[in-house]
Amino acid sequence: MVEKADVVIVGLGPAGSSLAYQLRKSGLKVVGFDIVDWDGIWGKPCGDAIGKHHFEETGMPEPRGEALRNYVKGIDIYSPSEEIRLRVEGEGFIIDRNKYGVSLLKEAQSDGVDVRLRTFVIGPVFRDGRLVGVEYKRLGHGGKDVIEADIIVDATGSSQVLRRKLPSDWPANERLKDVDANLAYRRIVDLDHEIEDYQYIRIYVNQEIAPGGYWWYFPEGPTSVNAGLGVQHGRGYPHPKKIFEEKLLTRPELKGIVRVKSDAGAVVPTRRPANTLVWDNFVGIGDNGFTVNPVHGGGMGYAMSAATFSARRIVEASERGDFTRYGPLWSINLDYNRSIGAKQAALDIFRIYLQTLSNDEIEWGLKLGIVDASKAYNISSEGELEADFSALEKLKIVARGMRRPRLLLKLKTVGDYMKEVKRVYLNYPENPDGLSEWVSKVEDLYARFKRELGVEW
Numbered sequence: 346m347v348e349k350a351d352v353v354i355v356g357l358g359p360a361g362s363s364l365a366y367q368l369r370k371s372g373l374k375v376v377g378f379d380i381v382d383w384d385g386i387w388g389k390p391c392g393d394a395i396g397k398h399h400f401e402e403t404g405m406p407e408p409r410g411e412a413l414r415n416y417v418k419g420i421d422i423y424s425p426s427e428e429i430r431l432r433v434e435g436e437g438f439i440i441d442r443n444k445y446g447v448s449l450l451k452e453a454q455s456d457g458v459d460v461r462l463r464t465f466v467i468g469p470v471f472r473d474g475r476l477v478g479v480e481y482k483r484l485g486h487g488g489k490d491v492i493e494a495d496i497i498v499d500a501t502g503s504s505q506v507l508r509r510k511l512p513s514d515w516p517a518n519e520r521l522k523d524v525d526a527n528l529a530y531r532r533i534v535d536l537d538h539e540i541e542d543y544q545y546i547r548i549y550v551n552q553e554i555a556p557g558g559y560w561w562y563f564p565e566g567p568t569s570v571n572a573g574l575g576v577q578h579g580r581g582y583p584h585p586k587k588i589f590e591e592k593l594l595t596r597p598e599l600k601g602i603v604r605v606k607s608d609a610g611a612v613v614p615t616r617r618p619a620n621t622l623v624w625d626n627f628v629g630i631g632d633n634g635f636t637v638n639p640v641h642g643g644g645m646g647y648a649m650s651a652a653t654f655s656a657r658r659i660v661e662a663s664e665r666g667d668f669t670r671y672g673p674l675w676s677i678n679l680d681y682n683r684s685i686g687a688k689q690a691a692l693d694i695f696r697i698y699l700q701t702l703s704n705d706e707i708e709w710g711l712k713l714g715i716v717d718a719s720k721a722y723n724i725s726s727e728g729e730l731e732a733d734f735s736a737l738e739k740l741k742i743v744a745r746g747m748r749r750p751r752l753l754l755k756l757k758t759v760g761d762y763m764k765e766v767k768r769v770y771l772n773y774p775e776n777p778d779g780l781s782e783w784v785s786k787v788e789d790l791y792a793r794f795k796r797e798l799g800v801e802w
């Protein structure tokens with residue numbers, strides 16, 4: 346007899362374990378799988394930074410005790426020359442991912458969620474064209490097993506273990522393109538001295554060090570730091586680990602390392618949300634459905650949001666006994682895109698634009714005050730660019746000496762496209778019948794934008 350559950354969650358990182366946590370009191374039979382053991386939970390390398398607002402918005406528990414490494418008061422963003430610093434105030438945390446993730450899962454487990462670790466999920470199982478379950482293998486045991494469920498959740502991150510094996514004519518089968526991702530690498534180290542202003546995390550925008558991304562310096566406490574960088578994938582840039590060793594280890598901020606606690610890298614999606622997070626009997630959230638901030642690559646908080654929306658709609662789908670894309674599951678797309686996805690799609694426009702700028706252009710833009718700290722905050726929280734366009738006039742005067750001044754002058758065009766994309770996402774189709782027309786509209790907008798900027802990737 347094949348085992349049967351209500352919900353199967355594959356992958357227990359931020360997305361999957363938040364969903365398990367949110368479903369823990371639903372009365373549904375929830376089974377969660379991950380290939381790792383307890384010590385590998387939430388093990389993907391990360392900058393470990395997360396805004397406080399994510400907990401307020403989702404009702405997920407704030408990190409406490411050993412799960413909280415540093416209390417963050419704000420972010421300092423540095424220009425390429427480092428002469429300009431934008432200080433964006435805002436509360437957040439540097440967390441111990443493993444301790445936080447384990448505490449969520451243990452609580453879910455004590456409320457009845459069946460957590461199965463050291464279990465490798467091989468792929469989806471279909472019957473008569475319908476997604477009915479997954480096939481898996483317990484590490485250290487021979488043979489494979491199948492479990493069936495009404496809803497199968499892919500929360501396997503950018504490896505997209507289930508999503509990429511869905512039938513090719515399902516719109517949910519959407520893959521991550523290299524150029525829409527960063528390759529990131531980070532090291533967590535102890536230093537022999539106290540870090541200045543250690544409750545402010547730092548982002549350094551510098552296309553020569555981190556092309557198509559940025560490098561970061563996130564103190565975990567007074568004498569310990571998570572430092573790393575992301576570079577745009579698929580463009581032939583050097584591996585971020587090589588850049589880290591050649592260009593960051595020589596920086597004064599990383600002098601006096603007494604211990605390396607962890608070093609690792611991984612892929613970070615940096616694009617707008619997937620065209621759909623659901624299909625019949627299927628939900629795909631977290632990095633898997635690109636529920637991330639395209640500009641800074643942060644994904645933990647949005648994985649929690651996507652999980653929170655999903656939990657509510659999964660319960661509704663179960664009450665109605667309708668697990669198709671025409672039932673409550675579709676509302677996961679609507680909930681997500683209306684509250685978060687529309688901003689992220691606008692930020693994806695901004696991300697593409699940033700990736701075309703040289704250090705000179707970024708420096709001038711910041712020097713002339715086209716974007717300041719409050720506007721930087723507005724861009725990241727609202728996906729709206731309210732640049733000081735009067736400063737563009739000043740730029741026209743100084744632009745002559747620059748290599749590609751026209752790109753900075755296109756800021757107004759960028760703002761217009763951000764608005765337009767946001768509008769299209771806010772009008773996400775009410776049901777799956779409108780999806781293909783909507784997708785064509787979105788793809789056309791991005792293609793036009795890239796043509797206008799002269800982007801060929």
Ligand SMILES: Cc1cc2nc3c(=O)[nH]c(=O)nc-3n(C[C@H](O)[C@H](O)[C@H](O)COP(=O)(O)OP(=O)(O)OC[C@H]3O[C@@H](n4cnc5c(N)ncnc54)[C@H](O)[C@@H]3O)c2cc1C
Binds near residue numbers: 378379386573
């Ligand atoms: C270097 C770096 C720095 C980052 N910095 C930040 C940051 O500061 N703040 C932030 O918010 N985000 C950051 N991110 C992004 C963040 O790490 C991700 O967005 C987040 O981890 C996504 O969570 P997830 O649950 O979707 O996927 P993942 O964390 O990738 O979890 C997926 C889970 O699925 C499991 N799995 C995969 N395949 C299988 C299988 N076949 N069978 C069973 N289990 C499977 C994995 O073991 C894993 O536990 C960073 C990413 C990187 C790489």
